[in-house]
Amino acid sequence: MKFTLIAGEPSGDRLGAALMAALKTLRPDVQFRGIGGPLMQAEGLVSLFPMEELSVMGIAEILPKYRALKRRIAQAAAATLAENPAALITIDSPDFCLRVAKLVKTARPDLKTIHYVAPSVWAWRPGRAAKMARYIDHVLALLPFEPPLMTAAGMTCDFVGHPVVSEPLAPKSPQDSPLILTLPGSRRGEVSRLCPVIGEVLAKVKTAHPTARVALPTVRGVADLTRELTRDWAIQPDIIEPPDAKHAAFANATVAIAASGTVSLELAANGCPMVIAYKMNPLTMWMMQRVALVDTVTLVNLVSQTRAVPEFLGPACKAENITPPLLALMQPGPARTAQIDAMALTMQRLGQGGEAPNLRAARSVLNAL
Numbered sequence: 062m063k064f065t066l067i068a069g070e071p072s073g074d075r076l077g078a079a080l081m082a083a084l085k086t087l088r089p090d091v092q093f094r095g096i097g098g099p100l101m102q103a104e105g106l107v108s109l110f111p112m113e114e115l116s117v118m119g120i121a122e123i124l125p126k127y128r129a130l131k132r133r134i135a136q137a138a139a140a141t142l143a144e145n146p147a148a149l150i151t152i153d154s155p156d157f158c159l160r161v162a163k164l165v166k167t168a169r170p171d172l173k174t175i176h177y178v179a180p181s182v183w184a185w186r187p188g189r190a191a192k193m194a195r196y197i198d199h200v201l202a203l204l205p206f207e208p209p210l211m212t213a214a215g216m217t218c219d220f221v222g223h224p225v226v227s228e229p230l231a232p233k234s235p236q237d238s239p240l241i242l243t244l245p246g247s248r249r250g251e252v253s254r255l256c257p258v259i260g261e262v263l264a265k266v267k268t269a270h271p272t273a274r275v276a277l278p279t280v281r282g283v284a285d286l287t288r289e290l291t292r293d294w295a296i297q298p299d300i301i302e303p304p305d306a307k308h309a310a311f312a313n314a315t316v317a318i319a320a321s322g323t324v325s326l327e328l329a330a331n332g333c334p335m336v337i338a339y340k341m342n343p344l345t346m347w348m349m350q351r352v353a354l355v356d357t358v359t360l361v362n363l364v365s366q367t368r369a370v371p372e373f374l375g376p377a378c379k380a381e382n383i384t385p386p387l388l389a390l391m392q393p394g395p396a397r398t399a400q401i402d403a404m405a406l407t408m409q410r411l412g413q414g415g416e417a418p419n420l421r422a423a424r425s426v427l428n429a430l
Contacts, residue, residue, distance in 0.1 A: 062088050064426075065146040066095040066106060067137060067161060069115035069154030071247045071280045072323050074098035076177055077152050079224055081105065083423035094144050096137060099281065100304070109140050113282045115157050130157065138164035141172075147430055148173040151197075155180050159193060166196035175199045175426055179207040179218065183363075184355050190214035199429040201422050204364065205410055217429065221421040222412030225326040231308035238272035239391055242314035242333065243298060244324050245287070247280045251320050254340035256290035259318055261380035262387065264295040269388055275299065276314065278307035316390045318383065321358045325370065326411070329361050329404035334390040334397050337372035338383055346375040361400075361407050369396075369403035 064084070068077040078100035084091050085104070093105050098112040114133060138161050141149050149165055149172060151158030162174045179202040182190045187210075194215035202208050203223045211218035241263070245255040266273055277298040279287045284302050291298050301307050311331040319325060321339040328335045337359050357363060359370045371386045373379070389396045412418060 062090055063092045063094065063144060063146040064148055064150055065141045065144055066093055066097060066101065066150045066152060067154075067158050068095075068097045068101060068112060068152040069157050070112070071098060073152040073154055073178075074100045074112060076224060077101045077106070077150075078104045079419035080150070080152075080177065080422050080426070083417070083419040084426065086420070087423050087427060094140070094146070095150075109137060115154060133157070134160045134164065137161045138168070141165050142168055146172075148175050148426065150175045150177060150426065152176075153178040155189075155193075159197070163196045173198055173430060175201065175429060177201040177422065178203055179211055182210055183207070184358070185353050187354065190216075199425070201425055203411075203418075204360075219421070219425040219428075220412075221425055222415060222418035223326060224418045225323070225330050226408055226411050226413040226415075227417045227419070228327070228330065229308060230331060231312035233312050234309075236313055236315070238274055239270050239315040240310070240313055241266065241273055241275050241296075241387075242310055242317035242319075242328075243275055243277045244317060244319040245277070246320035246322070247283060249283055249286055250342075251339075252279075252283050252286055252290065255320055255338060255378075256287065258338060258340065258378055258380055258383070260291065260294045262318060262383050265380060265384045266388065267295045270391065276301060276307075276310040278302075278304075278310060280304070316387060318387060321372065321374070323360065325359050325361050326407070329407050332401055332404060334400040334404075335361075335370055336383055336387045336390065337370055337374075338378050339372070339374050340378045341375065343375075350375070361403055364407040364410050365403040367399070367403045367406075369399045 066077050068074050074097055077097050081104040094107050096109050096112055097106045151162050166174055174197050176197045179200050180189050191214045200211045200216050200218040202218050202220045205220050208218040208220050243259050245252045275296045275298040278301040314333045317328050317333050317335040319335050321337050359372050361370050362368050373382050
């Protein structure tokens with residue numbers, strides 16, 4: 062049994078690798094082709110080209126690379142058709158993945174197409190689900206409220222649980238001084254915009270907590286840029302590059318400043334209170350604000366149906382706004398308690414304590430065939 066898998070960023074690489082491991086457990090004869098990063102390649106994927114070429118987000122950011130991305134879309138579709146897999150499994154990165162699926166489905170309507178991670182139609186552009194249903198047969202949803210939205214559009218969909226609930230957690234250990242986890246993102250644009258703001262926040266935090274330490278997990282592709290942009294921070298960060306080395310920092314952090322995204326769920330799994338900060342190109346921000354359907358982008362807030370996690374997006378992403386709630390979360394008090402309760406509820410609703418999400422996803426894939 063052959064599958065073509067396509068992932069476009071580190072979070073998709075993690076999802077893809079876990080799904081591959083589960084598929085190998087259920088179908089030892091399985092083979093993989095497609096596009097993925099180091100984790101998927103370690104599970105046996107032969108990648109068509111480096112996944113990092115696809116780690117672009119935002120309208121203004123994509124435009125300069127449009128022609129190159131369009132060539133890669135055509136290349137990925139052609140390779141999929143040549144492989145004739147049991148299914149094409151696209152993983153998140155909808156701007157790239159769903160365009161590949163469209164080309165494949167147009168050429169081969171009988172080829173099964175599966176998309177892992179439902180698009181956030183509950184947040185913006187709800188019409189995407191109906192368009193997606195023209196060339197996606199089945200969806201693997203990470204959030205419990207997503208399947209009805211997908212099935213209403215004409216696709217089958219299973220809630221498979223979020224992988225964060227089964228990721229290994231490092232033990233907590235006593236800390237002599239506060240540890241601040243800084244997570245400026247996995248894309249070069251994100252890191253470039255957010256690192257200077259985080260640096261300003263840390264300069265203010267150092268006044269209140271002179272002994273505070275900083276950890277900064279990063280990923281291949283932005284590690285060198287991260288080192289360059291943090292060179293002048295008031296508190297020099299311990300930059301953590303290997304993915305498996307970050308677990309201790311997540312487990313023992315007092316608080317985190319994080320870019321918006323699934324990292325908020327990793328923090329929630331570790332019971333680490335957070336402030337969400339995100340800057341993007343002003344044009345992208347303006348367009349997203351015009352079509353937003355929800356008043357928060359943080360998954361912990363959405364899943365727990367609270368607004369316990371403060372977030373500072375776009376023009377509000379300034380050190381003077383971020384510092385006060387961050388300092389409040391570093392001390393026992395109502396803000397910290399509310400977040401810890403919301404994070405526990407989030408993990409429960411995402412499937413904590415049940416069958417591992419990657420196995421649920423693999424069973425869903427095989428059942429869809």
